[in-house]
Amino acid sequence: MTSGAGTLAERWRAVRPPVAGLHVDSAACSRQSFxxxxxxxxxxxxxxxxxxxxxxxxxxxxxxxxxxxxxxxxxxxxxxxxxxxxxxxxxxxxxxxxxxxxxxxxxxxxxxxxxxxxxxxxxxxxxxxxxxxxxxxxxxxxxxxxxxxxxxxxxxxxxxxxxxxxxxxxxxxxxxxxxxxxxxxxxxxxxxxxxxxxxxxxxxxxxxxxxxxxxxxxxxxxxxxxxxxxxxxxxxxxxxxxxxxxxxxxxxxxxxxxxxxxxxxxxxxxxGPAQVGERLAEVGAMTREALADVKGWRVVEAVDEPTAITTLQPVDGADPQQVRAHLIAERGIVTTYAETQRAPFEMALPVLRASPHVDVTEGELEEFAEALAAAT
Missing domain, CATH: 3.40.640.10 (Type I PLP-dependent aspartate aminotransferase-like (Major domain))
Structure with a gap:
């Protein structure tokens, strides 16, 4: 990525095709650049x-x-x-x-x-x-x-x-x-x-x-x-x-x-690896704050955990696999369904995972929180 005007987030987004919906699934597969x-x-x-x-x-x-x-x-x-x-x-x-x-x-x-x-x-x-x-x-x-x-x-x-x-x-x-x-x-x-x-x-x-x-x-x-x-x-x-x-x-x-x-x-x-890492830590905190009060889910990580991966545990019986499918079909929002086979000696229940990249906005995270609440 060449340097230029704009923030890291703006430059990251500008060199990629427009996203069809909302992509908060970079821990699975990020969006390639042109x-x-x-x-x-x-x-x-x-x-x-x-x-x-x-x-x-x-x-x-x-x-x-x-x-x-x-x-x-x-x-x-x-x-x-x-x-x-x-x-x-x-x-x-x-x-x-x-x-x-x-x-x-x-x-x-x-x-x-x-x-x-x-x-x-x-x-x-x-x-x-x-x-x-x-x-x-x-x-x-x-x-x-x-x-x-x-x-x-x-x-x-x-x-x-x-x-x-x-x-x-x-x-x-x-x-x-x-x-x-x-x-x-x-x-x-x-x-x-x-x-x-x-x-x-x-x-x-x-x-x-x-x-x-x-x-x-x-x-x-x-x-x-x-x-x-x-x-x-x-x-x-x-x-x-x-x-x-x-x-x-x-x-x-x-x-x-x-x-x-x-x-x-x-x-x-x-x-800049250091700049990307710092931004991803910010993104993780933004994501957890946006999702903290969504009924039916518990955010696993501490707000200040220096990663952009946020794990959501269902607390009222929601099915993460069905919720993920609903978010894609109805809102074009891509997340990850993490089944227990991902960590068979530790996980008791499947979870939903959100992992936006450096270009996510607060407005998009608010949209995600609203859609998750509606899907739940």
Whole structure:
């Protein structure tokens, strides 16, 4: 996104197609900019003109720029970054390459699909200690990890079912002091919170707060961890000369989506990560204040939680799935229905989630509150 007149919110909205209704669902999938859409389209056209593999070679500088941006935003190097099809794919690539004993420590509210990937790869899961809000208790975790060392520590910095920011930097310090590999799921945190904590590995998707295309993400692995990995494909016993990260990234790829992601990363950096983060914290507070008095719902997060994810629990029997469908059909308002499978060891009831981006207005949040009250 180029700099210019207007606030961050105004500039963010100006470079995107007009929204059909009201989009408060960026934690699921943000709205792409004209430049991102055009970049992916132009690459697809180039594939038709010169062939997909020739076009992929020509796109290498754009893809390298994307890797450099990811490196800068995670505290790693561009050479540590591989593109994936998304966050789940990244975690599966990493865990399936783990050569040693398979135990992992993570939060009790771990994302359900992540737990499924852990189970599929034979990992035994140990729960980390948390407080009453589901936030990691760093001191208790340090004691637990020192006494009972897992193979890996995994932290989902910002959950899918609750907008509570986890103490990522503090846990990174603990893991460094104990020489434990820390893997960070930044699917909701990347482009939202400061992720430059130099973990052993970090992964995310493109489509959320950075507002890239669907079907692309990244996995970044620090060299000391990468050298321990043994990717399944091709079989290690073949002794082929390709490196670990090259083997992790092999296979069919939607290069057009990766090019679009690189452009979205450039726009995010141009907007200013600190400024975007500050605005998203403001948006979260605005959203919770607007929804605080809607009858039939309880806002889960504290008003000053520094995230733009607001979770609404039904208190009088409302069905979040039906309410979401009604809001879309009748008002063009897009939210998320978060079922209990998102955090199967923590959630007792499904919730409704609102996650507007930096360009939301107070008037739109008032409209959302009114529509939610009517739908309930």
């Amino acid at each position: 430049a991102v859409i055009d970049a992916a389209t132009q690459h697809a056209r180039h594939e038709a003109e010169v062939g997909g593999y020739v076009a992929a070679v020509a796109a290498a500088p754009a893809l390298d720029a994307g890797r450099a941006a990811i490196g800068a935003l995670t505290g790693l190097d561009s050479g540590d970054v591989v593109y994936t099809t998304g966050a789940n794919n990244a975690l599966d690539l990493l865990l399936s390459s783990w050569p040693a004993q398979r135990t992992v420590a993570c939060l009790p509210g771990e994302y359900g699909p992540n737990l499924a990937v852990m189970a599929a790869n034979g990992f035994d899961v140990h729960a980390l200690p948390t407080d009453g809000a589901g936030r990691l208790d760093v001191d208790a975790a340090a004691r637990q990890l020192a006494a009972d060392r897992p193979s890996l520590v995994h932290l989902t910095t910002l959950a899918s079912h609750r907008g509570v920011a986890q103490p990522m930097a503090a846990l990174a310090d603990v893991c460094r002091s104990l020489d434990l590999p820390l893997v960070i799921d930044a699917a909701q945190a990347f482009g939202h919170l400061d992720c430059a904590v130099t973990p052993s590995a970090i992964y995310s998707s493109s489509r959320k707060w950075v507002a890239g295309p669907r079907g692309v993400g990244f996995l970044a692995v620090r060299p000391d961890l990468a050298q321990r990995l043994r990717p399944r494909l091709p079989p290690p016993e073949w002794g082929l000369p390709s490196g670990v990260l090259e083997r992790l990234e092999q296979g069919e790829a939607n290069v057009a989506a990766r090019v679009g992601y690189s452009v979205a990363l450039g726009e995010y950096l141009a907007a």
